Amino acid sequence: MVTGDASFIKKINRAIIISKIIEHGMISRADLAKITGLNKATISVQAADLLEENLIIETQQEHKNLGRRPIMLSINNQAGFALGIDLDKYSITFTLSNLSGALVHSHSIEMETSEYDLILKLLAEQITFYKEKCSHAPYGLIGVVIGIHGIVNNDETIYFVPYHQWHNKNLKADLKNETGVNIIVENNANLCSFAEIVYKHYHSENLLSVSLYSGIGLGIMVNNKLLKGCDGYAGEIGHMIIVPGGLPCSCGNLGCWEQYASESSFMKQLSAAQNKENVTYEDLRVWFTGQDPVINRLMRDYIKFLAYGLNNIINLYNPEILVINSELLRLYPNALEEIEAKLTSTLGQYRKLMISEFGKNACSMGACALAIKNFLEVKELSFAFEESSK
Template sequence: MHTGDASYIRQLNRKIILQQIMQHKSISRAEIAKSTGLNKATVSSQIADMLGEGLLLEQHAEVSSGGRKPIYLSFNGSCGYAIGVDIDVNSISIAATDIKGKIVAKEIHSIEDSGFLAVEEKLKTIINKMRGTLPESKYGMIGIGIGVHGIVDNDQTIIFTPQHQWRNIDLKRSMESFFQVPVIIANNSNLCAVAEQVFSSESTNLACITTYSGIGMGIIIQGMLFQGFEGFSGEVGHMIIEPEGRTCTCGNKGCFEQYASEKVLLQEIRERIGRLDLPLEELHQIIEKGGAEVEEVIKNYTTHLAIGVNNIINILNPEKVIINCEIFSYHPAILEKVEKNLTSIMNHRKELKISTLGKNACMLGASASVIKDFLKTDHIVFSQV
């Protein structure tokens, strides 16, 4: 118990005030005191500290309702920068955001050698390069968040990546030693779920399904990321939906992601029309045009995707199910086909929708996690970038 601990109470009050400023973007001391129930002296003392730390900015109101013009407080976004990274099968996406979550730089780099040591060296190079381009600021690079398409335990050790076949890797320690800043390693789908909550003002009870090279899921329950006993929750891509089906890299057969990932859908369309090297832009045109062969592939795909979504809804009963899939962003009508397959009276959810963050989600979730730790607050909320 922290009862009577003055430093704990002070830290708790700081969190409350920070969250009020985030929620309102711009707010006066009096408004903070009124909305939180904290006395004005406590609010003023905390604000003075954060102004001294360079975290906040003050601005006089342009219009006054009489008397002194109020002074509004907002975050000083340019006082520091977070790096968010998404290590996918064939590429590394990296973005830098200010502490208000605004993207200030973004790059994509191909992976030529997927061995861990080669990828680790590439990570160090591209992060170092991006750090060198960041504007001058009081805190500089405040931390690095890295999303991995695989299993990450509660100690942030990479247990296994099905695509790269990495096992028991402590990337966190080596990166912290190299960069001398805090580093967060997390499952990419978990970070996508965090991003949906932080940047899209989504529900405090949601499931975010990512369906790019594989399938994963991040789960937010009562505003908190649910990670399971050892941190392995959300590996829905490896639930079996076709007994004795296609062989999966995880060692099982008939896994969900072998039938319903975006990678599988695009590959099957290419195979069906006999164009294995068909560029993505032309693929989108073919999907838009339709035709019997393409429609058959999409029907099989949406049927299998609906099976998995049905299972997820029945197990979790989330308020919202968000699907992060690039193909849906281009062809939202495909989601309608999935919904038509969700006919069970047990499918209670408020909304099934397409993510508006797309491929930025993992990087933004990684960056948001770094910022949350830097600010030492439990929750953060930003405007969509």
């Protein structure tokens, strides 16, 4: 019993130490002891183990003054690599990150099929390619996480992907069979909110991330935990009805929010109004700069419908931070001011509303981060880009 307890405590301490090393980028043993409250002997033993395992490295800091130069510990970036995959409607994005969450490679493949077997084959080929690419590292490819723009059960099987019309698919098991790699399957909105937490807002415990692309997804972090609901379906906020008897939706209802406030619904309207097929983000940039009257009118309507839904979400969750992930709003000048002007309820409270800096990369960044978190078996993860770039 005593041995079991001791090894359990050792594991917990190890997780805390790794978390703090990642959060600080570089830290001395003495500072680790101070921050974690663990004694110096414990830190010493654990650091020796992590060095032995190639998971951390030591660096002697340059010091202008004479005297002792502390030896700093940091994560061994090159020990292994994480692959994040964003399985979107028309393209699949593959993003490789090192063990500190820094992106080292990213590429997208366009696809015109919804056929499960073809997409499975493509994914398996790419995962095998990345597995080979990372084989030089001590831990190679440490994990693969796939973001699904659809409903994922708590056991990671796919319940439904509307735009591919996939029902009850076990992509996790199928890919494991094909590649021998451990795969995690997760909803894309959850991964976007995870990316915001680990790459940016790690001090917030109550963060919502709304992703507005082909549909609308909501990632919900409450008290530092991802809220998934009984079966894993929580956050299907795009199907909240905001216009009774309104536009028909693929879910079978009328007037769902995503028929009015997703990027694809906006693009459809814009395409019809401007009489131009396949409107690009570059077109948007030009029209916004030129103050095109048609686009200005459509944006006013779009923001009105967007704000209806945001208002409801804010009233439900009272978030500290509400992040909106949208390329359209990233390009639109004054997006935040115009949205906030429509959120006038005296009851709906939030501390901060913002447009995500990560845009379309958020899902695959969150996917890489989740793979790293699982591999290192840590409870908390926050990447130290701000500190290390100073």
